[in-house]
Amino acid sequence: MDTIFAGNYRSVFKGPGLEFDEVREYSDGDDTRFIDWNVSSRMGTPYTKTFREEREVVLQVLVDTSSSLFFSSGSINKRELAGHIFAIIALAAVANNDKVGSLLFSDHVEEQIQPRKGKKHVLKQITQILSVEEGRKGSNLALACKTASQTMKRRGICLILSDFRTTNYRTELTLLARKHDVIAIRLTDPLDRDFPSSGLVSLEDPESGQTLNVMGTGRMRQQYRDFWEHERYLWHKNCKSAGVDVLEISTEDDPAVKLLHFFERRKKKA
Structure with missing residues (x-):
């Protein structure tokens, strides 16, 4: 670090x-x-x-805690991935004597921790993120961005950790990016891209509880890929139009490596 x-x-x-x-x-x-x-x-x-x-800057991290982040096809889920990313960035900020705060949100603001200096303050936030329990419904990113805009009085860094399974957030995201350096990190999983070849499968939405029976045929798998590629395109378009830098990290990635590559890319752009 x-x-x-x-x-x-x-x-x-x-x-x-x-x-x-x-x-x-x-x-x-x-x-x-x-x-x-x-x-x-x-x-x-x-x-x-x-x-x-x-030198001193304020780092505010918006962390999505909705139930969709508990989904995983591998050894860790998106919520755990969010905790790992937060730990890396926050501890780097502590090493530079910056203040770190966080805002945990689902369909409402779950908790907001005011930015302060010190490793103990950051370790407490890491523990809170990694100990979030499943059960929170929906993801209101617009409200989270609005809350951050109202509480961050001085220009700082705003990091968003979410799978962006939400809508109607572009206006608030744009307003936030006008005042602060905003980076949107989209948390993904391999199953967000490719549906496995299978027979009849029963699926359940973790936030609404709705179920759906599907056949993992070639046609269905292509429709599935096309749908999520379009969602990714819309996310990328919304962020770019808002003036927000973007990064995607999968549960199968090493978040440290992805972040280092991101830093290098930003330095070249600067």
């Missing part, structure tokens, strides 16, 4: 501006706009102001 992720985090997520550092004697090549005339008049020679990057 301290060597690989903390350094990448610092280079990608910069502070909101510059703050005054000190006054020193003017030298050739310095910007004349920053000459401190009061000090210069007292000292009888030109002095200029120097500035440093305002």
